[in-house]
Amino acid sequence: xxxPYCLIVxxxxxxxxxxxxxxxxxxxxxxxxxxxIEIPTKSKSRLRACLVWPSVFYWLVLSFGNVVTTMLASLAxxxxxxxxxxxxPVLTPFFGVxxxxxxxxNTNITMFDRGVLTIQSWIDKAATAATAAAIVKEEDxxxxxxxxxxxxxxKLNDQEINARVLDKLGGSAVVELEAAARTSGAxxxxxxxxxxxxxxxxxxxxxxxxxxxxxxxxxxxxxxVGLVMVVVLYAVFQLLVIGRRxxxxxxxxxxxxxxxxxxxxxxxxxxxxxxxxxxxLEQSFYYSNYGGSIGAKGRTGFIVMSSNGTAALEAxxxxxxxxxxxxxxxxxxxxxxxxxxxxxxxxFGKDLNVHAAxxxxxxxxxxxxxxxxxxxxxxxxSPEGMKRYYPEEGAGTxxxxxxxxxxxxQWPNVDEVPGYIEDLNDKGSFxxxxxxxxxxxxxxxxxxxAQLQQMQIRGALVRTESLESDHLLLADYAVxxxxxxxxxxxxxxxxxxNSAECQxxxxxxPKDIQDCRIFGTPVDHILKxxxxxxxxxxxxxxxxxxxx
Amino acid sequence: MDPSVIALLHTNDLVKQVFSEVLKRRRVQLRDxxxxxxxxxxFGLPSSGGSAAANEGRAQDPVVxxxxxxxxxxxxxxxxxxxxxxxxxxxxxxxxxxxxxxxERDLRLAAPxxxxxxxxx
Numbered sequence: 123x124x125x126p127y128c129l130i131v132x133x134x135x136x137x138x139x140x141x142x143x144x145x146x147x148x149x150x151x152x153x154x155x156x157x158x159i160e161i162p163t164k165s166k167s168r169l170r171a172c173l174v175w176p177s178v179f180y181w182l183v184l185s186f187g188n189v190v191t192t193m194l195a196s197l198a199x200x201x202x203x204x205x206x207x208x209x210x211p212v213l214t215p216f217f218g219v220x221x222x223x224x225x226x227x228n229t230n231i232t233m234f235d236r237g238v239l240t241i242q243s244w245i246d247k248a249a250t251a252a253t254a255a256a257i258v259k260e261e262d263x264x265x266x267x268x269x270x271x272x273x274x275x276x277k278l279n280d281q282e283i284n285a286r287v288l289d290k291l292g293g294s295a296v297v298e299l300e301a302a303a304r305t306s307g308a309x310x311x312x313x314x315x316x317x318x319x320x321x322x323x324x325x326x327x328x329x330x331x332x333x334x335x336x337x338x339x340x341x342x343x344x345x346x347v348g349l350v351m352v353v354v355l356y357a358v359f360q361l362l363v364i365g366r367r368x369x370x371x372x373x374x375x376x377x378x379x380x381x382x383x384x385x386x387x388x389x390x391x392x393x394x395x396x397x398x399x400x401x402x403l404e405q406s407f408y409y410s411n412y413g414g415s416i417g418a419k420g421r422t423g424f425i426v427m428s429s430n431g432t433a434a435l436e437a438x439x440x441x442x443x444x445x446x447x448x449x450x451x452x453x454x455x456x457x458x459x460x461x462x463x464x465x466x467x468x469x470f471g472k473d474l475n476v477h478a479a480x481x482x483x484x485x486x487x488x489x490x491x492x493x494x495x496x497x498x499x500x501x502x503x504s505p506e507g508m509k510r511y512y513p514e515e516g517a518g519t520x521x522x523x524x525x526x527x528x529x530x531x532q533w534p535n536v537d538e539v540p541g542y543i544e545d546l547n548d549k550g551s552f553x554x555x556x557x558x559x560x561x562x563x564x565x566x567x568x569x570x571x572a573q574l575q576q577m578q579i580r581g582a583l584v585r586t587e588s589l590e591s592d593h594l595l596l597a598d599y600a601v602x603x604x605x606x607x608x609x610x611x612x613x614x615x616x617x618x619x620n621s622a623e624c625q626x627x628x629x630x631x632p633k634d635i636q637d638c639r640i641f642g643t644p645v646d647h648i649l650k651x652x653x654x655x656x657x658x659x660x661x662x663x664x665x666x667x668x669x670x
Numbered sequence: 671m672d673p674s675v676i677a678l679l680h681t682n683d684l685v686k687q688v689f690s691e692v693l694k695r696r697r698v699q700l701r702d703x704x705x706x707x708x709x710x711x712x713f714g715l716p717s718s719g720g721s722a723a724a725n726e727g728r729a730q731d732p733v734v735x736x737x738x739x740x741x742x743x744x745x746x747x748x749x750x751x752x753x754x755x756x757x758x759x760x761x762x763x764x765x766x767x768x769x770x771x772x773x774e775r776d777l778r779l780a781a782p783x784x785x786x787x788x789x790x791x
Contacts (some may be wrong), residue, residue: 166696246775254768257696261754261765264697308758316761320699 135518135582138625142196145218149192152219155665157252164253167260172252174259180252182243187226192218213641268319270331275315279648287314290321348420369423369622370395373402374518375541377427377599379560380458383567385629390423390622399428399518403435406602407442416606423620424603429518429557431456431598432648433525439646447647451605451616453640455630458599460557463524464491465543465574465581468508468551474499476582489582493526493595496584499553501532511554512536519555519597526586526595543569547577557597601630605649608639616640616649673694675748675773687739692751693774697765745770 157180161172195217199210206213229241275283284296291299296314303313322330369390371378377399382391395402406426410416428434432454439447464474475495480487491499500512500523512521512533524530539554540546543561546554561569574581584595603626608617617639618624624638633649634640642649679686684707691706692698698706708731742764745751750770754763766774 247772249769250771250775254766254771257765258752261697261763264763265754306758313758316756316758320701320761 138628139621140625142214142634145192145214146189147198148212149188149215149218150185152215152567153188154181156219156223157181157184160249161256164249165256165260167256168263170258171260171263174252174255176248176252176255177401180248183248184222187222187241187245188219191222191226194218195221267327271319271322272312272315272328274330275318276311280311283311283314283318287318290318290561313365317518345366368392369425369620369626371425371427371654372397373427374399374429374599375539375595376429376519376556376558377457377601379566380460380558380599381408381427381601384457385626386566388626390425398514398516398520399426399430400516400521402426403428403432404438405601406604407435407438407446407450410503410604412446413451413604413606416604417451421620423622425623425626426602428602429597430521430525432602432650433521435602435648436646439648443586449606450646450647451607452602452642453605453616453618453627454600454602454650455627456598456600456654457630459596460599461583461594461596462519462555462557463559463581463583464496464553465546465556465559465579466551466553467546467549467577467579468505468553470508470551470553471580474553474582476580478587484519489580490585491582492593493523494585494586497523497527497531500534505551507551509537509550509552510534511539511552513539513555519557522595522597523555526584543573543577543579546579548580557599582609601626602648603627605640611639612641614641614643616642616644672748676777678744678748679773679777681742682741683707684737685741685744688738689745689770692745692764692766693770697763699760700739700742700762700764700785701760703742703764707738708734769770 157177158169158172161177161180163165164167165172192215196210196214199206199214199217202210202213226241275286278286287295287299289409295317299314299317300310302308303310306313370393371391372395375396378391378394397405403426407422409424410418410421415421432452435452435454439450442450474491476489476491479490480485488562513523514536515533520533541560542562543559546552559569559574561567561573569579585593586595587593603618603620603623605616606619608615611617618627618635618639621638624635627640628635628638631653634642634651638653640649642651644650680688685786688703691703742751742753745764746753748769749767749775751764752767754765756762
């Protein structure tokens with residue numbers, strides 16, 4: 123297992139805007155649940171009787187309190203371990219609702235004997251109103267039911283009623299009830315019916331009231347409930363599935379697995395356009411009408427990944443007409459600088475002229491090739507029968523080598539670059555240039571030393587004559603997205619207008635980006651943030667056990 | 671809360687008991703109310719020992735009926751309970767109002783826990 127890849131980017135334990143929305147929705151749902159437990163209990167009424175407007179107001183008051191405490195809890199959950207990050211949308215409302223129920227709901231703050239923040243009192247009043255309304259509604263429902271029962275039983279003749287009274291109330295009940303009715307001057311039949319109705323249990327009441335309308339009413343309820351469920355499922359589908367497609371990733375196939383490893387919950391990477399870094403940066407120049415409609419609501423996010431910084435974008439920008447430059451602004455976040463590596467299998471280490479070098483602390487021995495030897499190998503010395511997996515035109519790795527070699531190389535025709543290291547398992551000889559050797563489609567991590575050894579793959583880093591960064595030729599993993607000028611917030615303020623783009627940017631550079639806004643002075647309309655910690659010899663752990 | 675309501679509930683034990691009974695059940699028919707209160711010492715009748723039949727008989731006592739209906743009327747006037755009338759008076763239902771629930775809460779808050787006024791259990 124490799125160590126963190128020369129960078130530094132760790133997803134902060136915080137709620138994304140979408141996660142926060144989920145947390146609030148869960149808090150509101152919990153409020154509904156609490157309301158529909160409390161009101162029937164307090165009013166001793168059935169749930170149907172609690173569906174009254176005061177109950178809605180009570181739910182709204184509870185929801186307001188619970189959402190506020192959920193917002194407060196979202197500030198506190200940052201102290202939780204990072205492993206809990208995926209569960210924050212559930213944990214945050216849990217803590218929020220708990221806080222509201224135990225603290226705020228029992229809070230009455232007074233000043234000079236006058237209540238100023240009598241939350242307990244507000245909640246009690248709302249609950250009392252809902253309870254009282256539920257009791258009245260329950261009365262109405264009971265009255266309707268009893269009237270229905272009385273009407274039905276009144277249609278029976280005296281013998282039938284007497285039989286039912288005898289069955290329900292015992293042997294002498296008929297005589298006693300008739301006597302009591304006579305004493306009070308009441309209608310004896312009606313009196314017996316009322317007595318009978320008052321002694322019926324729930325099942326008997328339901329049986330007497332059942333009619334054809336019940337079937338249609340039940341069918342209607344089932345249809346309405348079914349419709350509501352379909353709407354809810356559609357909303358969830360929209361949020362979870364369609365919502366994930368609201369961003370498109372384009373660019374380097376080296377940067378993508380790196381991001382996926384560092385951000386396992388990163389959404390939208392299934393919408394990846396496999397195009398070289400330079401090509402992706404060019405598309406970013408055109409994207410969203412040259413930046414003119416970057417603020418359009420509901421636009422799809424577009425995130426470019428480059429393994430060679432923003433050089434191609436800068437060149438494109440400088441060559442463009444002023445009208446196309448005017449609204450075009452970008453944010454570029456350098457997230458890592460892994461060293462370029464040559465992976466190979468076969469006996470041509472001598473042609474590559476591979477050496478060993480030591481560095482540290484911590485002490486590390488690593489194989490390397492000089493840039494000049496590598497460029498010579500690429501242009502002149504490639505043996506017959508060897509597969510050459512060199513980067514295609516427009517790829518960041520090719521640009522990196524061209525730039526380092528001062529003059530563009532004469533690249534030979536190349537074979538198609540395998541997507542994963544496991545694709546190189548055919549024992550044939552090959553050479554490949556790569557800065558992130560992803561092991562397999564399943565594993566998001568770089569291939570380990572042991573895995574390379576098992577596949578008889580060797581490797582070497584590329585050293586330049588530069589004195590910087592241990593002489594290593596480093597890729598520059600940049601994540602680029604378009605931003606808009608936020609003139610309302612200030613002259614040097616810029617805004618990320620798409621929530622998916624903002625979420626990723628905030629995860630990459632949490633200290634620099636607040637509320638999707640960045641402060642800074644762009645160069646060639648590109649704001650640059652650097653969240654790497656220098657060069658990355660320590661990141662090339664996959665080469666430590668590979669000897670020249 | 672209206673001081674006259676507090677006075678009513680503190681000075682009249684029968685009214686207090688009737689209110690407690692309605693609060694406890696949330697809604698109750700007059701006939702059931704009489705049967706549940708007939709053992710109350712306010713009526714000055716010897717205890718029947720809790721037999722249902724005996725209680726039903728005593729509940730028909732005109733004195734009991736009159737006292738309970740009077741207490742119910744006072745609670746209605748104070749808007750602590752409300753009535754749903756039935757064609758036969760015995761089957762009229764009394765249920766607690768929002769004022770009644772507020773009174774319950776206020777009086778509970780005012781009284782120490784062990785001496786809580788309502789409900790009287």
